[in-house]
Amino acid sequence: MLTAIDVRKEFATVVAVDGVSLEANRGEILGLLGPNGAGKTTSIRMILNIIQPDSGKILFDGKPFSEEIRDHLGYLPEERGLYRKNKLLNTILYFASLKGIDTAEGKRRAYKWLERFDLLTAYDRKIEELSKGNQQKVQFITSIIHEPDLVILDEPFSGLDPVNQIILKDIMLEMKHQGKAVIFSTHQMDQAEKLCDKICLINKGKVVLEGALADVKSSYGSNTVRIEFDGDPNILSTHPAFSAVQLYDNYAELVLANSIKPHIVLRDISQLLDIRKFENTEPSLNAIFLKMVGTEKRDGQAKEAR
Amino acid sequence: MKKAFAVAKWEYIEKIKSKSFLISLFLTPLIMVGAGIIPSLMMSRPDTESIVIGIIDESGNYEAPLAKALESRYKLANGQPNYLLRQIPFGYTNDFEEVKQRADKMVIDEMIEGYLILKTNILADSIVDYRSKNAGNIKITSRLERALKDVIMEKKATERGINPSIVKEITATVDLKTIKLTKGGKEEEGGFEKIFMSSYIFMMMMFFLIMTSGQLLVRSMLEEKSNRVVEVLMSSSPANHLMAGKILGLSALGLTQIGFWALIGIIASLKFSVTMIPLAGAALLLVYFILGYIFYAAIFVAAGAPLSTEQEAQQVTGYLVIILIIPIMLTIMIIQNPDSTLSKILSYIPFLTASMMAVRIPIQMPSTLEIISTIILLVISSIVAIWVAGKIFRTTILSYGKRPSIKELWLLVKSK
Incomplete structure (x- = not known):
């Protein structure tokens, strides 16, 4: 058209x-x-x-x-x-x-x-x-x-x-x-x-x-994990397993650093936080948007980008 | 052009329903008629009761003849004298100031309308004081003046041994009856006032019409800009059609208004048998009116499109008011000399053409050449104005923020 x-x-x-x-x-x-x-x-x-x-x-x-x-x-x-x-x-x-x-x-x-x-x-x-x-x-x-x-x-x-x-x-x-x-x-x-x-x-x-x-x-791969949890989210922002982090109060979208396996991460963070849901998936459009537009930071931006 | 008509229809119907239009529709003729007729009505309205005028007559020689002169000249409908003189006598002290104070008080207490002071040496200096609360009442003062003139003249004549009736005959005043000749050789009686009023009313109507509808236009464009309807309009219709529709709708609005006023005028003239401008002149006026109106509508579009706040709109319409007021200020001069070079030159300024002609046509029909050339001029100016307005409209209607300067607009018009 x-x-x-x-x-x-x-x-x-x-x-x-x-x-x-x-x-x-x-x-x-x-x-x-x-x-x-x-x-x-x-x-x-x-x-x-x-x-x-x-x-x-x-x-x-x-x-x-x-x-x-x-x-x-x-x-x-x-x-x-x-x-x-x-x-x-x-x-x-x-x-x-x-x-x-x-x-x-x-x-x-x-x-x-x-x-x-x-x-x-x-x-x-x-x-x-x-x-x-x-x-x-x-x-x-x-x-x-x-x-x-x-x-x-x-x-x-x-x-x-x-x-x-x-x-x-x-x-x-x-x-x-x-x-x-x-x-x-x-x-x-x-x-x-x-x-x-x-x-x-x-x-x-x-x-x-x-x-x-x-x-x-799919071009962005499936190295994204989304988790819902209770606990202090700031532990995630400095965790070495993630190359990109978007934090919300009890939700986070995380990009795994190279060659890190999801199940290892799950085992690791479940000791730090009370995990309610763990999902290994493609990145959300939101995450792609933030990456492409280049405003992504490891923390602090989550609320604005919701 | 279908879309231009859709826009025109919308503009017309929505504006005709607006309060400010209705107010101007009814209020303007009321103000016009009020301003034009009420004072003259007041002037010519006959008194129903005798008016008492005081007189301080130092010599005592003038009261009786003045009373006679007034009575013989001015009578009420019922045959009673219109003016009664009332002697204000000197007190025992013969003090001039004292009697004046007393007379002043009588005026303030409204026992008398006013009073005259005739001193003994009046024949030498011919000065008479008239003291009144309403010193501007031309009707009374001019009548008193005439009567006094007669009395003094009579006295002076008798003193010199001349028969007053001879003097009267010699100095008989001339009544200048003005008769206006029109092309067809028709005679038409019309005083200055009448001509002045018909020209003036016409121009004022034009002024009010352009002002009210121009402001309506600017305001509606401002609204379309601020609520971003303009984007939808621009995506639905070419900018030129949009603008043409606006001008068309506005012109239809103007014609409705003038038609309504003309109807009132015709009814009024039939009812009160006021002489109106002959029909041919009226038709010609209408042509100027429509052209002038379109010209100004385009100007208002060009002026309104770049604006984005109410404040700016007020400023800009303020400038336009000044331009529109110029011909009104020039009216008296034009009426006195409708065929002067200045009047002719002014008629060729597109901003003024329509109003100049509106003043000139009822007084003295300009030459055919002049009529044709000014009409052509106005048509061309209107086309140019629409073209310029189109350029400005297209580019600035979507811009917000700072109002572009005249220079920026000029660059815009020059650009391709």
């Missing part, structure tokens, strides 16, 4: 995107990952033709951007907001009309979505009267009301309660099964890990890691 080839964008003082290539296919969810300021939003804006790349190509099914394609793109920006003073249904219909959906069809679809998000009774209320989470649901509806072939969702889960997160996750998977291409931009690695077929990790304007999620993870 979407192919970006060697796209570059420079602003007055910084190179925001430096030769990014990525591909989003129908029936796939592509995780667009990266730290703050990595160039994700700029990449997204170029894909949507909001801004023009300085060089590089962005193709849709092999063709360059055209006005027709615009109506088949959907976008949920990271920073949320709608017209506060306007009524819910009118707002949805306006955005639908901008995508070429007439009022009658727009209404039919709007009611369907409002019902799904349990907002049907609020259709005549003003946006500002809704809770933040509900506003976000409305905004999500506006981004997919025209049934886009490519939908770009920037942090769609933030601010939603667990119930609505499940609804949203279901919709994303539905879209995938309907053969839509979904680009899912997020900082939340656990969400990305659960949903994405492919990932594309951007750092400082460059793609630093990409590919099918399973391949990416």
Whole structure:
């Protein structure tokens, strides 16, 4: 569906995107990952033709951007907001009309979505009267009301309660099964890990890691152990068996130093801590992210990276 | 252009429902009518009761003739004299200050409207004091002045042995009846005030219209920026269509407003039989109005797109108000000399063209050449303004933070 080839964008003082290539296919969810300021939003804006790349190509099914394609793109920006003073249904219909959906069809679809998000009774209320989470649901509806072939969702889960997160996750998977291409931009690695077929990790304007999620993870080997425990976690941070350590209060993700066998480590640390769970596995996406982005330290960073 | 219309429709419908639009829709004509008609109503409203004017007549020679002069000239509807003179006598001491104090008190206590002081040497210096709480009441003072003039003239004439009625005949005042000639040779009676008011009202309406809708536009762009709706808009519609839609919606809004006001105006003119600008002139005014409006709408788009805070918006709209106020300040000068070179030159400044013409057309129709050339100028300026606004809009609508300087904007416009 979407192919970006060697796209570059420079602003007055910084190179925001430096030769990014990525591909989003129908029936796939592509995780667009990266730290703050990595160039994700700029990449997204170029894909949507909001801004023009300085060089590089962005193709849709092999063709360059055209006005027709615009109506088949959907976008949920990271920073949320709608017209506060306007009524819910009118707002949805306006955005639908901008995508070429007439009022009658727009209404039919709007009611369907409002019902799904349990907002049907609020259709005549003003946006500002809704809770933040509900506003976000409305905004999500506006981004997919025209049934886009490519939908770009920037942090769609933030601010939603667990119930609505499940609804949203279901919709994303539905879209995938309907053969839509979904680009899912997020900082939340656990969400990305659960949903994405492919990932594309951007750092400082460059793609630093990409590919099918399973391949990416297995390429990092299976020398990771995750443990749940009771006791003083600081013992782990200085333990010589680990080359990388992420500590939480009673959970840790550890990378084994070369040629250290998991069962030896287990025997060793079970004398120091009260181990409840021990798992030898591939690294989590979170660990990969931290490694690639290079903020990983042996300790202290865990809370920020969660 | 389908998307431009979708944007225009949204802008129009959402703004027409907004409170500030409704307020300006109804309040502006009220203020206009209020400012224009109430003072003249007050001026011409006949008194219903006699007004008592005090008089300190040092020589005692003037009270009776002045009373007669006033009575013969000004009568109430019921035939009673409009002004009654009341002698304020000197006390036993013949002290001038004392009698003045007493008279002042009468004014303060509202026993008399005011009082005149006629000294003995009045024939020599022709100075009469009028003391009143309301010294600015032109109606009373001008009438008193006229009556006094008659009385003094009569006295002077008799002193010199001339028959006062001869003097009166010789010095008869001329009433200048102004008749405005229009192209078709039609005569139209219209005083300065009437012309002034029709030009002035028109320009004020234009001013208010551009201000209110311009501010609405800037505010809504600011909202779209701060809630990031603009990103979704930009991904849904080309920037040019988005801007065109905004200008279109705003223009439709302006036309609605002017249409509504025109309706009020027509009803008012039918009801009170006020002379209005002839229809041909009105149609021409409308052309200028629409063009001027589009021109300013583009300016507001260009000015509003780079802003990201309410404070900046207030600052920038403040500058625009100053530009818009210039023609209003020049009105009186233009009305006096609608065909002067200065008026003509000013008409060729796109910022002022529409309002200048709004003032000039009702007074004296400018030459056809001038009309055509200014319209062409305004069309070109509007196109240029839209083009410039488009460039600024495209690049700055997504930028936040520091407002770009004029120089930066200029570089932006020049860039490809």
